[in-house]
Structures are given as structure tokens and as C-alpha cells.
Amino acid sequence: MASIGHAGAWLRDEGSGFASLSFGATQFSETTNALYVEYGLSDKTTIGLDVSTFTNALNVRNGFGNLFIRRAIGPTDQPNRWAYELGVGGLWGNERHLPTLKTTLSWGRGFQFHNRSGWVNMDAAFIYEPTLGSHITKFDATLGLHFGGITTGLLEVTHSSQNNDTYGAFEPSLLIRPKDSKFSVKLGAQIPFDEDDRAALKLGIWHSF
Numbered sequence: 001m002a003s004i005g006h007a008g009a010w011l012r013d014e015g016s017g018f019a020s021l022s023f024g025a026t027q028f029s030e031t032t033n034a035l036y037v038e039y040g041l042s043d044k045t046t047i048g049l050d051v052s053t054f055t056n057a058l059n060v061r062n063g064f065g066n067l068f069i070r071r072a073i074g075p076t077d078q079p080n081r082w083a084y085e086l087g088v089g090g091l092w093g094n095e096r097h098l099p100t101l102k103t104t105l106s107w108g109r110g111f112q113f114h115n116r117s118g119w120v121n122m123d124a125a126f127i128y129e130p131t132l133g134s135h136i137t138k139f140d141a142t143l144g145l146h147f148g149g150i151t152t153g154l155l156e157v158t159h160s161s162q163n164n165d166t167y168g169a170f171e172p173s174l175l176i177r178p179k180d181s182k183f184s185v186k187l188g189a190q191i192p193f194d195e196d197d198r199a200a201l202k203l204g205i206w207h208s209f
Contacts, residue, residue: 008121008142009081009108011072012040022204024190031055032200044072050087062093066102081108091129102127118145136162150177154188168193173202182208 012018017039024032031054038048048070053063068087085104090097108121120143127136138160145153156171173188186204 007038007046008106008123009083010119010121011044011046011070011076011083012038014040014042016040017209018206019209020186020204020206022186022202024200024202026198026200028198029057030198030200032202038070043076046070050089060093062091064091064100065089066100068102068104070104070106079109082106085125098129098131100127100129113145116146118143120144134163136160144175150179151175152177154186171202173204175206177206 007018017037019037020035022032022034022036032052034050034052036048036050038046040046046069048068049066050068051063051065053061055061066087066089068085070083070085073082073084083106085102085106087100087102087104089100089102091100092098102125104123104125106121106123108119110117110119112118121141123138123140125136125138125140127138129135138158140159141157143155147153152175154171154173154175156173157168158171159168160166169190169192171188171190173186175184175186177184184206186202186206188202188204190200190202192198
């Protein structure tokens with residue numbers, strides 16, 4: 001499972017970590033940037049930071065940041081992995097800064113397919129903003145399959161809901177990790193369910209340490 005990035009139900013080994021930087025852009029000059037870092041305090045406890053920003057065509061920027069702790073639920077040596085996550089952070093944009101609380105439940109499982117290893121992971125998250133009493137629900141699913149020594153295929157599906165607005169997208173990508181390297185390059189796209197013309201090209205850099 002070395003190619004798992006945002007590991008979800010898989011926690012980091014004690015003393016090991018992971019960091020990623022990602023960038024995306026649409027034909028309308030909309031851009032996204034994200035930083036994700038996590039570190040294993042123990043085999044059952046991982047801490048981390050997740051920060052993302054979005055800038056629209058009018059150069060208006062908003063973002064989300066979250067400091068979190070993730071704990072394993074049950075044994076970590078079984079086929080089915082479970083974990084929960086608690087986080088504190090904030091939303092910013094339109095000259096407003098709002099605090100947030102986040103909870104996440106994750107499930108994951110590895111598998112073999114025609115002598116190739118892979119995994120599936122699902123995250124269900126609830127983000128609460130106490131100042132206005134609003135909330136965001138979010139569901140993410142990831143399917144990964146190792147194609148060979150240096151490449152892994154990923155298919156991510158994301159769906160979120162805030163007030164009466166919903167957003168969903170497919171994110172197919174290819175992860176390239178040169179042999180004996182701790183760095184990987186992720187090349188892919190984000191394709192919204194309802195607005196194909198707002199598809200974004202994405203580039204990510206992953207590092208294990």
C-alpha cells in the first residue's frame with residue numbers, strides 16, 4: 001500500500017510521514033492548490049494538516065484548512081481497516097474567516113486483481129461551522145490499482161453538499177513513482193458530474209519520509 005496518499009483507513013507507521021502538493025487549472029483560469037501532510041505518532045495514531053485554496057476567474061480566493069488526528073478503530077492487521085478522524089480548522093474567503101470542526105469515518109480494504117495489488121478506500125466527513133450554524137457533508141471514494149513497478153492507476157469520486165448546493169466529480173489519474181524514489185508524480189483530471197466544460201487538469205507531487 002506504499003502508493004496510498006491520503007491514506008484514509010490506513011494509518012502511517014510510527015515515525016513515518018507523507019506530504020503532497022497539488023495544483024489544478026481549468027480553461028476559465030480557475031485554479032486550485034492544496035497541501036497535505038500527515039505523520040505517524042504510533043501505529044494507531046496519525047496527525048496531519050490539510051489546506052486547500054480555490055481562485056476563480058475574477059481572482060477571488062477562498063480556502064479551507066484543517067488540523068486533524070486520526071485513530072484506528074479495531075485491529076490494524078485485518079483485511080478491513082477502519083479509522084475515525086477529528087479536526088479543527090477554518091474556512092476563509094469574501095473577507096470572512098470562520099472556524100470549523102470536522103469528523104470523518106474511513107473504511108479501506110486491499111485486494112488482488114489478476115496478480116496486481118490494489119485498494120479501495122471510502123471517507124464520510126461532516127464539517128460544522130459553529131458561527132453561522134452551517135455544515136458541509138462530504139463523501140470520497142478511491143480505487144487504486146498497481147499497473148507495474150512504477151505506475152499506479154487511481155480513480156477518485158467525490159461528492160459534497162452545503163446548504164442546498166451539491167458538487168461531485170470524477171478524478172482519474174496516473175501515479176508515477178520511479179524505482180527506489182520516495183517521490184511520486186500524479187497526473188490527472190477533475191471532471192465535474194454536471195459541468196464537463198469546467199474540467200480541470202491536475203498535477204501533484206507526493207513524498208514519503
